[in-house]
Amino acid sequence: MNAPAKHADAMPAIAEAALVEVLSGSLYPGAAQNSVVMVLAYCKAAQLDPMLKPVHIVPIYQKGRGMVDVVMPGIGLYRIQAARTGQYAGISDPEYGPAITATLAGVEVTYPEWCRVTVKRQMASGQIAEFTANERWLENYATASRDSAAPNAMWKRRAFAQLAKCAEAQALRKAFPEVGSAPTADEMEGKAFDDSARDVTPAASQAQREESEPAALPAYPDGKLEESIPAWRASFDAGKSSADHVIAKISTKYTLSLEQIKKIEALEALEGEQA
Structure with missing residues (x-):
């Protein structure tokens, strides 16, 4: 019962700089150092062992800031928290709706229309609830970029498995509201934060809006992309990075064309998970 606190108390035994180096080189390869520091702060506050990788670093587009790294819980963390209640009574296999083949922004993908997952919880009375x-695929899939409707590499290759994770996360939140209400990394990867609902400032004039909005990012040079291909391929093969991570990093400074995105995604030979 005291295991989580034990993990948290043990963290200071290793210097934070050393722990950041370990995590950056193993569980979060390619992640920025300050993002790994955020992971440590999150785990310490929630009394979690960072070496179990309970959270992920997900690049999210935020208006006015571009791509920013956000720490989010993984589906594994929800499973652990549900099991620790002592009331987790199992989960059904995913049920899928009809498979649909469609072309989204020039990319052909086959996906399930919907996925249904049921989580069981033993209530205090002994009854199993x-x-x-x-969850529907079109409402959950992550796009290759914020200006494209095409799915990213993960949601194209693992259309069924990714949607099943989203359905399971939603079912776990329903069954165990104490695990939290934050969306998982699988649900938010490739999404954008919408801050409009929290904007209570008076409407600015058109001139003020144009002045405050960031300038359009330049196009990514094709020559630079070709020069980088060998290094990216080696990094992907070694498991040190992923196509999604490279695309997100470039998108903070440049605008990638759909053709360039496809070239980068084609370099990734194996399936992987986000950082």
Whole structure:
């Protein structure tokens, strides 16, 4: 019962700089140092062992800031928290709706229309209650870039498995509200934060808006992309980076064309998870 606190108390035994180096070179390869520091702060506040990788670093587009790294819980963390309640009574296999083949922004993809997952919880009375979540692929998939409707590499290759994770996360939140309400990394990867609902400042004039909005990013040079291909391929093969991470990093300074995105994604021979 005291295991989580034990993990948290043990963290200071290793200097933070050394722990950041370990995590950067193993669990979060290619991640910025300050992003790994955020992971440590998150784990310490929630009394989690960072070496179990309970959270992920997800690049998210935020208006006015571009791509920013955000620390988010993984589906594994929700499973752990549900199991620790002692009331987790199992989960159903994913049920899928009809498979649909469609072309999104020039990219052909086959995906399930929906996925349904049921989580069971033993209540205090001994009764087993079932909590079902039904999620639709088109409402959950992550795009290759914020200006494209095409799915990113992960959601194209693992259309069924990715949607199943989203449905399971929703079902776990229904069954165990104490695990939290934050979306998982699988649900938010490739999404954008919408801050409009929190904007309570008076409407600015057109001139003020044009002055405050960031200038359009320049196009990424094709020559620079070709020069970088060998290094990216080696990094992908070694498992040190991923196509999504490279695309997100470039998108902070340049605008990638759909053709350039496809070239980068084609270099990734193996499936992987986000950092």
